[in-house]
Amino acid sequence: xxxxxxxxxxxxxxxxxxxxxxxxxxxxxxxxxxxxxxxxxxxxxxxxxxxxxxxxxxxxxxxxxxxxxxxxxxxxxxxxxxxxxxxxxxxxxxxxxxxxxxxxxxxxxxxxxxxxxxxxxxxxxxxxxxxxxxxxxxxxxxxxxxxxxxxxxxxxxxxxxxxxxxxxxxxxxxxxxxxxxxxxxxxxxxxxxxxxxxxxxxxxxxxxxxxxxxxxxxxxxxxxxxxxxxxxxxxxxxxxxxxxxx
Amino acid sequence: xxxxxxxxxxxxxxxxxxxxxxxxxxxxxxxxxxxxxxxxxxxxxxxxxxxxxxxxxxxxxxxxxxxxxxxxxxxxxxxxxxxxxxxxxxxxxxxxxxxxxxxxxxxxxxxxxxxxxxxxxxxxxxxxxxxxxxxxxxxxxxxxxxxxxxxxxxxxxxxxxxxxxxxxxxxxxxxxxxxxxxxxxxxxxxxxxxxxxxxxxxxxxxxxxxxxxxxxxxxxxxxxxxxxxxxxxxxxxxxxxxxxxxxxxxx
Numbered sequence: 001x002x003x004x005x006x007x008x009x010x011x012x013x014x015x016x017x018x019x020x021x022x023x024x025x026x027x028x029x030x031x032x033x034x035x036x037x038x039x040x041x042x043x044x045x046x047x048x049x050x051x052x053x054x055x056x057x058x059x060x061x062x063x064x065x066x067x068x069x070x071x072x073x074x075x076x077x078x079x080x081x082x083x084x085x086x087x088x089x090x091x092x093x094x095x096x097x098x099x100x101x102x103x104x105x106x107x108x109x110x111x112x113x114x115x116x117x118x119x120x121x122x123x124x125x126x127x128x129x130x131x132x133x134x135x136x137x138x139x140x141x142x143x144x145x146x147x148x149x150x151x152x153x154x155x156x157x158x159x160x161x162x163x164x165x166x167x168x169x170x171x172x173x174x175x176x177x178x179x180x181x182x183x184x185x186x187x188x189x190x191x192x193x194x195x196x197x198x199x200x201x202x203x204x205x206x207x208x209x210x211x212x213x214x215x216x217x218x219x220x221x222x223x224x225x226x227x228x229x230x231x232x233x234x235x236x237x238x239x240x241x242x243x244x245x246x
Numbered sequence: 247x248x249x250x251x252x253x254x255x256x257x258x259x260x261x262x263x264x265x266x267x268x269x270x271x272x273x274x275x276x277x278x279x280x281x282x283x284x285x286x287x288x289x290x291x292x293x294x295x296x297x298x299x300x301x302x303x304x305x306x307x308x309x310x311x312x313x314x315x316x317x318x319x320x321x322x323x324x325x326x327x328x329x330x331x332x333x334x335x336x337x338x339x340x341x342x343x344x345x346x347x348x349x350x351x352x353x354x355x356x357x358x359x360x361x362x363x364x365x366x367x368x369x370x371x372x373x374x375x376x377x378x379x380x381x382x383x384x385x386x387x388x389x390x391x392x393x394x395x396x397x398x399x400x401x402x403x404x405x406x407x408x409x410x411x412x413x414x415x416x417x418x419x420x421x422x423x424x425x426x427x428x429x430x431x432x433x434x435x436x437x438x439x440x441x442x443x444x445x446x447x448x449x450x451x452x453x454x455x456x457x458x459x460x461x462x463x464x465x466x467x468x469x470x471x472x473x474x475x476x477x478x479x480x481x482x483x484x485x486x487x488x489x490x491x492x493x494x495x496x497x
């Protein structure tokens with residue numbers, strides 16, 4: 001199918017006897033924003049990490065932008081460079097300046113010249129509102145700023161889709177907004193996004209669809225309106241009422 | 247005290263540079279050259295051994311692990327004897343005492359450096375490797391650009407301590423007549439015959455001053471690194487230039 005970006009097809013993963021992903025089948029269309037939610041331990045992060053093979057799967061298949069992610073012939077490094085991934089804990093490289101963090105992969109993987117990569121890094125920093133921080137070190141930035149740099153670092157490889165693994169969970173509450181703003185602007189620009197998050201406000205406002213996971217299973221999927229006002233499963237209802245009671 | 251000054255005046259050059267320029271270089275100069283060359287050659291080998299020790303591939307993991315365990319499990323003097331007696335047989339020609347000692351130090355120290363480097367790599371958060379791989383760097387690129395620069399920097403104090411150990415270990419070259427500092431002191435003792443206390447006090451002082459200053463340097467570097475790391479870890483608010491200036495005069 002030409003207009004699907006990510007396809008999960010009967011995906012299973014076990015850690016020993018623990019069934020971490022239980023027969024997941026679903027698709028993310030091009031330009032779509034999917035929010036994956038669910039209680040902790042439900043397998044959301046594991047699922048998103050299988051897309052760029054930070055986790056391997058034992059059964060089933062995953063396709064990303066027409067490529068079989070688990071094909072033995074896949075050039076893993078080249079493939080990963082096309083998948084934008086943002087971590088919960090930012091994982092910026094503390095020994096490099098912000099601009100160097102962003103330019104690292106373009107220079108070493110795409111073989112861009114240092115000056116071209118830097119120019120692009122500055123451009124991306126403008127986009128995430130941090131143009132003045134190009135020569136700062138990650139240790140000098142707030143958590144929210146670090147996460148915006150991490151988003152710019154992923155964008156530097158011009159990925160066709162971006163994966164976010166709980167991008168705001170490690171942030172102080174007052175910094176969540178600035179990161180969500182950047183993500184919203186990406187969504188508005190038509191970026192395909194798969195996003196594990198507990199930010200239900202973001203899901204309501206930006207997501208095209210919400211996936212609800214529990215115990216390694218994809219329990220239900222639906223538009224945010226349907227999911228939040230009329231959840232189909234007991235587990236989703238319980239999850240949402242737990243969220244609201246906080 | 248007078249004796250010590252007299253000995254230093256008459257035999258100082260022998261302690262410092264051996265019989266050079268009329269004979270071979272020796273004394274402190276050789277001790278220093280041996281230590282620096284030893285650690286410099288052991289360093290790249292230690293990094294490779296460390297990478298092999300964390301490798302998932304058995305063909306790398308097992309030999310490296312065996313070498314590290316054997317070297318850490320035998321006294322240095324044993325290794326000296328092994329190299330001294332078997333290296334000439336192995337390569338089919340005589341090997342000088344200096345080369346024997348250098349080869350021994352390289353093999354022995356690389357095992358210790360490997361464990362230091364491995365600890366440095368393993369102390370980094372796994373997220374660093376994941377982030378480097380996630381943007382498409384190969385394992386080797388990730389090691390070279392992201393992991394090793396951080397790991398080695400953090401391990402500079404430990405490696406300086408290892409350098410201090412190496413300096414002390416060169417004294418064992420005495421047993422195979424390497425013309426280093428201890429050997430020179432023993433020569434002086436044989437000439438004077440009646441002043442062993444003074445001669446070996448001088449010897450002890452030279453080692454102590456050298457090693458103590460390097461240990462202090464290591465401590466200083468360690469404090470700097472700790473401070474830098476603390477700044478990187480908290481990092482919530484960019485420090486003002488004034489706060490940074492104050493931090494730098496603190497011990």
